Amino acid sequence: MSKKVTIIGSGISSLTTAIILLQKGYEVRILEQHYVAGGYLHTFKRFGVEYETGGHYQGALGDGLPFQRLLSYLGVFHEDDYIELDRDHVDVYRFEGWGFSYGTGYEKNILNLIKIFPDLEEKIKKFFDRVSESAHCFPTYYFKTEIDQKLVMKHLNISLSEVFDELEIEGRLREVLEAPCLLHGVSPKDVSFGVHSIMTDSLIVSAHGFKNGGKQLVKRFTDKIVELGGEILLRKKVTSIERDGKRIKAVTCESGESFESDLFISGIHPKLIFEMIGHENLRKSFSSRLTKIRESDPFVGAYLLLKDSVGINAKSNYYFYPKGTQSVFGVELGQKRGPFVFMSSPLRTYNGEGELPLSLHAPCQSDEFKRFEKLEKRSKDEEYLKLKEELFKPLIETIEEEFPGFKKSIVSICYSSPLTNQFYNPSPNGSAYGIYHDSTCTGVKSLGPRTHFENLYLTGQNTLFPGLLGASVSGLRTSGHIVGIKSILNQLKN
Amino acid sequence: MEKQLIVDGINETLSEEFELGIDKLTPDAHLFDDLGLDSLDAVDMLVHIEDKTGVKMDVEQFQKVKTLGDVYDLVAEVSSQSKLN
Known part of the structure; x- marks a missing residue:
């Protein structure tokens, strides 16, 4: 039976x-x-x-890559369900006064970084070699039946920060290499390099969005x-x-x-x-x-409709660091962190004409929405609505600086809070990434x-x-x- | 960290978290046979000991420990190594 x-x-x-x-x-x-x-x-x-x-987007979905193989094995992969993101600009990071776009393929990212940091060529190559070596040693990622336990442990037992220290990577290069930590929400000091390498590899080898x-x-x-x-x-x-x-x-x-x-x-x-x-x-x-x-940070969300694209690429993801925030992980844990904002479009097939829908996500403090938890008819409460709106004001200003006309182009906007998340995908504090995946x-x-x-x-x-x-x-x-x-x-x- | 401090710290953690009598916590006590722990408890124990002592263990080495004495030795060894570094 x-x-x-x-x-x-x-x-x-x-x-x-x-x-x-x-x-x-x-x-x-x-x-x-x-x-x-x-x-x-x-x-x-x-x-x-x-x-x-x-x-919002998926990594390793290209031909022969792990996620596609897994979905195919399950009998649920249909090529037409996905659209490839902009191979030159998958993840666009905007720091104060400068930026970097991660694209598809190791070689492209390495070359683009060498253009910015010509003296650090060797370090850049060593870092990405290590990311690839680590990602490939996990049996349930690149699907291997034989496991090199020593190698797996080597990559799991070290933090991302420790790898930077070993390779003597500092300053702006370190900042741009640690920026993708936003994808798992764990500080480079706390995240196991092995875990980080899988996330990084999956988005470097290919990046897709859902068509429907x-x-x-x-x-x-x-x-x-x-x-x-x-x-x-x-x-x-x-x-x-x-x-x-x-x-x-x-x-x-x-x-x-x-x-x-x-x-x-x-x-x-x-x-x-x-x-x-x-x-x-x-x-x-x-x-x-x-x-x-611990739980990872809770998030607030804003869902917008723009009259026109104002230059925003629907096949890119954008990460903005408002003024004064060197990097979200640049300050010690426990201190109030400066927020970043993640922007992407749910309409990846957007052809450049007509209205462009966008979503924005930013971390917030766990206790910020606590007082509204038990409130009935919360969605109509003025104070609750105002708090969500206020949190996004400085973030929208930051986007406006990058894309002039952004604010004026907003036709409609609505918001979500950690409480929305708690309702739909319950977690103790409304976090999106669940527990804080430290070592x-x-x-x-x-x-x-x-x-x-x-x-x-x-x-x-x-x-x-x-x-x-x-x-x-x-x-x-x-x-x-x-x-x-x-x-x-x-x-x-x- | 001195060995005795490590032993005391580990014993305190085990008696508090695993509700084991102090008299049972001897170096020759076998984790599975004498203390009644299983492989999942061993993972919880590793996390608690790291939290208590601040010593980051090598998981592979920790998986090899059999007795409480092995645990004391391993933590002491890793602790002295990290001091040297």
Whole structure:
């Protein structure tokens, strides 16, 4: 008799896990709290446009590259769903008075950096060699069945800052090389070089956007899951968990329905699932460790419609550092950081004519929105609306300096706060990247996939590294723990 | 850090976080057989010890430890190395 699996949450990690387990003969049921599946692949409609919540752009989706291979293996990759970003200007970083555009391909980035820093050619080459070497040694990224444990450990055990120190990279070069830390939200001092190298490599080797939104990929996943006999139940918010010693017996939803199964997989934030189990039922050592794990910064969002593009390239992503912010990671942790703003368009197919939709995201302080948490009809509250607007004012001014006419061109604008995030993709503080992926919870020290409960597994960005790729690979890793990773990696390799 | 300080720090962490009686915390105590820990506990232990002592361990070496004495020795060794550096 096939084993029954219940998966909580329907983000890309849960969807990935579901397909692999269905292919291996498991009976799979997914419980999703919302009326639609997808987690951070959700899109929402405003001003007639579908805006992304998380799927702003994807790395390693080019031919033969890891993310495309993984999605193809799952049977959900369709070339027409994606559009390649501007190969010369994927990530445009604007620092005070200067800037740099990361493009596609190692060689291009190395040459462009050498143009700016001609005396540092050797250091630049060494750094990117090291990024590539590190990224290629992880078996669940470039899909290898043989693992050089020593090499993996070498890259995991060192921080990005330590690599800069070893290579004697300082000043502006260091600033531009550490800027992509914004993609995982962890300071260079705290991020494991191994983790950082995967994120960096994935975006250097190729960068794509969704043609029809992240929801298109969700549809591919859900169609496949249904085709394989799995079920996705919507509006099923898990609120309590029944256990029997070290085994989970059943999960119960807000609706009162209970679901029993042989295995349970949680794709939601680990803190939330263990809260439901109850800290009194956890080993104290694990409970206190979990409590100590920090969350990454919460984000505010603005969703705009511009009358015209004012020179903004819809196939680029922009990162602005407002005046006085040398770099978001230039100050010690714990001090108030100067905000940066990330700008991208959900309409990657924009042909330069007509209205251009944009989204802006910026980190904010965790406690800034706390007072509105319990407020009913929050979306109509003037003070709440004003705070969101105020936070974006200086950021919009910064963009105006880069793209004159930006402000005047705004036809419509609306905002989101960490509380919006907490509602749609629950995390303790409304963070977008989940837990702060420092060296205490990455690599061997990652939370999950196994837990202290023998039939409960974890998946999702919190168990590996952030982003769609990180979350999807975490699904591969979780299912690999259940059915054996080698056979899956063998298929992926070929 | 002096070895005795390291031993005391680790014992304090283990008794607090893993609720183990101090009398059980001897150098020859086997982590799995005598202290009843498993491989997941070992990861939690590593994180707690790093947090307590401020010593960053080599995960590969830590995976080889069998007894509490091995843990004391490893932390002391890494601690003295980082002091030299």
